[in-house]
Amino acid sequence: MSTPTDTQRMEKIVSLCKRRGFIFQSSEIYGGLNGAWDYGPLGVELKRNLKNYWWRVVVHERDDVVGMDGAILTHPAVLKASGHVEGFSDPMIDCRTCKAHLRADQLVEKKGVKQCPNCGGKDLTEQRQFNLMFETHVGAAAEESSIAYLRPETAQSIFVQFKNILEVSRKKLPFGIAQIGKAFRNEINPRNFTFRSREFEQMELEYFCRPEQGMELLDYWKEERLKFYENIGISRTSLHVRNVPDDERAFYSKGTYDIEYDFPFGRQELEGVAYRTDYDLSQHQKASGKSLEYFDEETKEKVIPHVVEPSAGVDRTVLAMISEAYTEDQAPNDKGEMESRIVLRFHPRMAPIKCAIFPLLKNKEPLVAKAKEIVALLRPDMTVFYDESGAIGRRYRRQDEIGTPFGVTIDFETLGEKDPALRDTVTLRDRDSMKQERVAIQDLPAILRERIR
């Protein structure tokens, strides 16, 4: 189903990402490398918060999942067995007029005639298959036997290490192996900012089970993943579950859900949750000649486990979080006049900086000293930012724009100058409601810890 797109909103998001240091074009000073992105100081915090939270709920908070971190360089035999060498390709067509390389599904059709979406040219090449894997050579000799691939997904190293991990973790079915890491695909047309990149990160779980548990676990993981997105601040109304029909699913999959998000450029896939049966382990067992079976102590039988795979993109989720958070509203300036403001309404758990700390005036030493004490008090528990420059309203605005959920202001009341009862209290401002409450400095760490967890 198509959704309305919002080009202007997307442009504003891309511009904010660059202006405030979330995401930059890779190799920008040399003209940029298409399909590669660098995360700046705030982007890297946001990305880490996402990965850490995924790891926390998928690995640390469960008894039935362990983690791993596999190599990016992959033996060609692995990707031959998985089917990637033969089949991991997109149909591609070239436009002879403007020389554009196009994915076949990007052509536009006018009055029944296929055209180039860039120049309208109708002189197109025949369709051919283009393999998306990046090939490289290991060692000094660049020959056939030295070929290795940059992994196109993290999943395969999980399957290949299945037996080792089973033995060391001594898990019983059902259990999962999780991994977060880089993947590489030579996409024909990287586009929509970071949405379709050539280098990106995945968060993948391979959850192994008995065959009869597969369909039920597929639904279970779909629900778990929806909860996850809500817990990182993506509203349920922007998320959509697409039950992938038989003719679009991989031949070995008995069921797949795509979790889609309403990006400003339309509704697109955020994550796939797929029941892959025993395809992967069977393929690797066949190709390697090594047993990847599981001995079921209850039935005293050896089985190849089936697997349900929730596979999410880190970069796409970061982009979804930024898109979801981006808001423009009205806020009063220092003179009480309403002005428009940009706010990133990140869930506090995900926000790159949790708390900004402001002395009311930078030239009043006791205010500055107290503010620095608060920085030191909060720093062990969260990312903080100290800012003493400019009017207080402008300082709030700068933090709103990068999504800092809390602001602490140290004023003359903190020093007990107006009312001794208020000594060692500060104002705590909430980014979204802009409401301020007076709290004791000693209570700040506990109050904030509770709100950002």
Ligand code: GAP
């Ligand atoms: N192991 C299964 C697998 O890799 P996929 O649907 O090809 O499945 C899973 O990829 C997720 O990885 C996607 O839902 C998306 O979030 C992310 N992803 C895939 N290709 C991407 C690309 N070119 N750029 C950014 N993210 C991508």
